Amino acid sequence: MSETEQSEMQGMLTRWQALKKQAEGGELRLDPEIGTRLAAHAGRMRDQLDVMVTNATRLAFLSGFGSLGSAQALQGKxxxxxxxxxxxxxxxxxxxxxxxTLMKETYELAIGKLQESDQSAADKLAALNPGGA
Structure with missing residues (x-):
């Protein structure tokens, strides 16, 4: 991976770690329906990446390069x-x-914090109106 690509990947990881912390702290909130769909999509992406890892692992077992030393070196590379x-x-x-994975966790946390906030607000309103109507 080039230095630029490595830097970009690290930047994405750092950004999503920061967003996850914001979601944990309740600063980042998502509508439950939107967050649920985003989390489900991230889960599907994860599943597809897992399949790709399995397929890429199989590529390490190559054959047909011949018996020359240079062919064996190429096979190893x-x-x-x-x-x-x-x-x-x-x-x-x-x-x-x-x-x-960080994206999925962040979406799930952001949904949970919004739902917790909504429940807290509903509880406070219910306490202000003990008569109920």
Whole structure:
């Protein structure tokens, strides 16, 4: 992964960590219907990324390069690109999974805080009107 791409991925991760903290503190709130749909979409994205990780892991087992030393070296480089290398497809996908997981958790927290806030307001209103109507 290039330095720019790595920086962008780290930036996304940092941004979603900050948003999650805001949701935990009640500063970030979402309409329950919208938040539920966003969380469900993030869950589907996570599922798709999991499938991609499985497929990328399989790419590490390549054959058909021949018996020459240079062919074996090339085979090893392709295997590292798929899995186990610092810049492997699997590592990139796992970083994306981390971001999508944070997104889903953030949406769920933002929904919960809005619902808690609504319930708190309803409880306070009910306390002000003990007669009930």
């Amino acid at each position: 392709f295997a590292q690109k798929a899995d186990n290398g610092n810049d492997s497809a699997v590592n990139r996908l796992k970083q994306s999974i981390d971001v999508v």
